[in-house]
Amino acid sequence: MPADRPRIVIVGSGFGGMAAARALRRVSAKVTLVDRTNHHLFQPLLYQVATAALSPADIATANRVLLRGSSNMRVLMAEVTGIDTATRAVLLRDGRRLPYDYLVLATGAAYSFFGHDEWREHAMVLKSLEDALAIRARLLDAFERAEQSSDPAETRRLLTFAIVGGGPTGVELAGTIAELARTTLARDFTCIDPQGTRVVLCEAGERLLSAFDPALSAYAADALASLGVEVRTGTAVEAIDSTGLMLGEERIDAGAVLWCAGTEARPAARWLGAEAARNGAVQVETDCSVPGHPEIFAIGDVASFDGGEGRPLPGLAPVAKQQGAHVGRLLAARVAGRSEPGAFRYRDHGTMAVIGRARAVARLGGMQLKGFVAWLAWSLVHLLLLVDFRSRLLVYVNWSWAWFTYGRGARLLMRETQAAPHSLPTDEIGIGEP
Template identity: 50%
Template sequence: MQNQSEVVKRPRVVIVGAGFGGLACAQALGNTAIEVVVIDRRNHNLFQPLLYQVATAALSPADISEPIRRTLGRYHNIRVVMGEVVAVHPATGCVELKDGEEIAYDRLVLATGSDYNYFGHEEWRKHAPGLKSIHEARDIRQRLLLAFEKAERCEDEEEKRRLLTTVVIGGGPTGVEMAGAISELGRFMIGRDFRTLKEDQLHVLLIEAGPRILATFPEDLSQYASDYLSRIGVAIRVNTPVEDVTAEGVQIGGTLLPASCMVWGAGVKASPAATWLQVEAGPGGRLPVAADLSVKGAAGVYALGDTAFTRGEDGQPLPALAQVAKQQGKFLGMALAANLLLGEAPPAFRFQNRGNTAVIGRNAAIFDFGSWQLKGRLAWMLWAIVHVYLLVNFEKRLLVSVQWIWRYATRQRGARLIDET
């Protein structure tokens, strides 16, 4: 009989965060001779690029999310822990959870994602939620749909205008997608379901502090998006920083713009991972990493996705995109397996750019592949194919595809539910 002391201890990799990068890393380590512990404060993974469709009643939360245990359940060597990490102790090789439990690691992967940056005005969050969680998406949907119900019964024209005014703050992909979807949703509902409202009473305003929307895209694609949004009734204001956000509306240029629903998409910041490690953060609070994604100054610790500040082969910072996180997660999982089981040194990560995209509205999207661009209906179809492919499993891909086809044919939105208030 083998003595307990003779049992070889399996190396342990702890992954904090079950987003695109964390899941890809865990799956690459699945069914290996490595013990893997995945920690997340939620019990589900979430396809964040489609959260705006939950917020605008096109999809239900279950369409774009799945329990982490179901996703990773087929891997015998992976354990899932629902908990919130509050500290990392590299000297002792463990992470500390909010409830006081400590989990030891041989290698630590930080894939904790990002949060919206309110630039020192956290009090704005309750009035202008972002789109990082199902709770926030449902909150926005609730505000939008309730505003239409109240406007239907309102006889005061000034209050009705406020109720039918939505302000989207931030002209990046999330802001553009939200503004377009809100305008299309509102005009469909007014034209079909509401009897006392008129389309010209609906106001959707997209505010951007910079000189143009979609600043990370080529200028001609940005202009195409601006023109399309204008055609579907979205008013765009560039070079317009927000001065204040209250329950009554948004203050810009010293004037309060009354609105019933505000949505924040004006910038992101990394998780507090740098604070946990007590290392100097890079731009946006992200952790500076070496070419193999190891965190500088923290032995045995790696970071990926929105948590990591990495540069491409051209020397430019890699964007906070799902494709970056997934590629880094798969790469790191395979590299750690080779390192821990075979003693191989992790190689340098190389990002393969598969294009940057944003959807503007029905039959309208843009794609930037670097050397060439695509826009319009064909880009919209490619956007849909890519996003269905990126969903976590076949069931979700089928459900979302069927709903999109039905919605395209009928323009109906089946998730227009208001929770009891």
């Protein structure tokens, strides 16, 4: 490859980064995709790994596999620690520097504890496969330890799970944990009754799923209640410690606290010295470029893009995918000397969230769906959004097995994952084109 070809570096292999990389596969440029993991993760189904419904390989595919056959593409597993905009270089933790002519930042978001970083030690989050496996280990280990406990109070605590945040991730986790306890594990123990498991969903706002129509929020709350989930709205968490949390004035002793309450962008704005939104996301231009740096683009959760209604676009998978594809087309045109596409426009195909078996809510254009029909739509959309046929087949087989048997195929608890109770490491899904 001639040395004078432009160098394009993409940081992050999530929905946005992978969409940009795929759009640049045949461009006359040297493209490097760098990520601290070696895989593309389908985050909307991560909660199913955390609740033993799916295995990690069902929702993750190696980056090299997805970009196989791209002669202009280099895949690098490394951690980015900064950007030197003066010399146009990406800084890696091992001291290396990746020079670039064009840079695409798709680093995503992490959970925010709203100024209470001390809670990170005790609350578990769900953003990576490591997080999902840690949660799965905590859940399964709680039942195993409760089976051996001779202290009724400790047994009740172990079988209490508190989820903080009433968005789609919190709702999905609460419903799935309740189903895991009341169906899958119901006949597996002799000294405890898993059907007595307590699941508490805590939301500081006045209703669950605030991005949805109030009628769909009410349906979600009723559906969760029918599964035995205690829905607490209108009260904020005041403290989290090693054995539970304070919800307002109420103490809830819990075997695990799962945090799904808020996110903040990863530190790309700080790397660039760029203007940032309240959540740390980079304020970008209409073409997703960074003001003052037409050669740098920020997409997905790390970008704050004005959707035209005075508020930024939501942190959804389709937003990142569409922005990644747009930036890929823009760079392809720029490298080839063609006219560039205009401003990025997001095509909103809808939003949905699953509550449990045969229960979901969805907004599809002007339609509001709930119940079994919404669940069917959710299932079909998620299967189509998975990036390869193998993943679609594996997920379909696992879902079919679970539907007919109420079983879960990923319930193994390995010794190395059985960490001490509080030493384990610490999205709403929209609809878009596969």
